[in-house]
Amino acid sequence: MEMNLDSVKVVGFDADDTLWVNETYFRETEERFAELLESFETKNKIDQELFKVEMQNLDLYGYGVKGFILSMIECALQLSNHTISNDTLQEILDVGKKMIAHPVELLSGVEEVLQKLENKYRLIVLTKGDLLDQERKLEKSGLSKYFHHVEVLSEKKEENYQNLLEHLEIDVNEFLMVGNSLKSDVIPILNIGAKAVHVPFHTTWAHELVSKEKEKSTNGYLKLESIKDILDYLKH
Structure with a gap:
């Protein structure tokens, strides 16, 4: 018009x-997150649950990478029934930090x-x-x-x-x-x-x-x- x-x-x-560019990096990280959790759930289920956790946390954390990282950790704990390894949690933190440091x-x-x-x-x-x-x-x-x-x-x-x-x-x-x-x-x-x-x-x-x-x-x-x-x- x-x-x-x-x-x-x-x-x-x-x-x-x-x-x-911003959302592209979130999507790439979501893909990596699903790979890290693939032994616990299907990719579609992981995506759905992560989004659900993000929405539940929005009022608490607001928008941005830091809240996204915390939501990924919470989602990983839930989907794994708190059996997720320390190494995997560390990798989730690392991919989150990589987003923050991205050019x-x-x-x-x-x-x-x-x-x-x-x-x-x-x-x-x-x-x-x-x-x-x-x-x-x-x-x-x-x-x-x-x-x-x-x-x-x-x-x-x-x-x-x-x-x-x-x-x-x-x-x-x-x-x-x-x-x-x-x-x-x-x-x-x-x-x-x-x-x-x-x-x-x-x-x-x-x-x-x-x-x-x-x-x-x-x-x-x-x-x-x-x-x-x-x-x-x-x-x-």
Whole structure:
């Protein structure tokens, strides 16, 4: 759909899977986790149980790698009836640490977009996850110089966005959010009266999926194949 973005003065960017690769590494780790537990359950069952444990722990640990590691350990103990070896638990810790230490891989076109927009708009990062981990990734990415403000939210719901925009004195009519998740980056933004751009990533965490019916009934946002396509709609 076409969208007039002439009123936009502030552009917010999600981080994971919008600026850089993230979910791919979680999927790879899930594959390795299933291999480590294959003597106890089928891969499908392991995947289901791990997701269940993650959801149970979300309010306690929040989003991010550290909570994911703890959920993997808890799931391994449950599926093995607490017979999992110390060596296997150590390997689970090791694959988790490997995720944290992984180099930041920028998505195609990201820096070009930020370079062209930084002098025309106030650019901010609005992301979920572990504060320390997200700060580390932003620093390693080399992108921090482009942003006026970085906010790591515990959740991305209407109230979170509304409170943040008020705190930063941003007019909702002048705000545009860019992200890969309909659930977190588009729908709540539309509900508070701001504008949104959806740039899907090829892999989406199950928790971020919305039903086909919800997707079809959500209107008023711009869907792009690449973040670079936003340059066709914003001044630069």
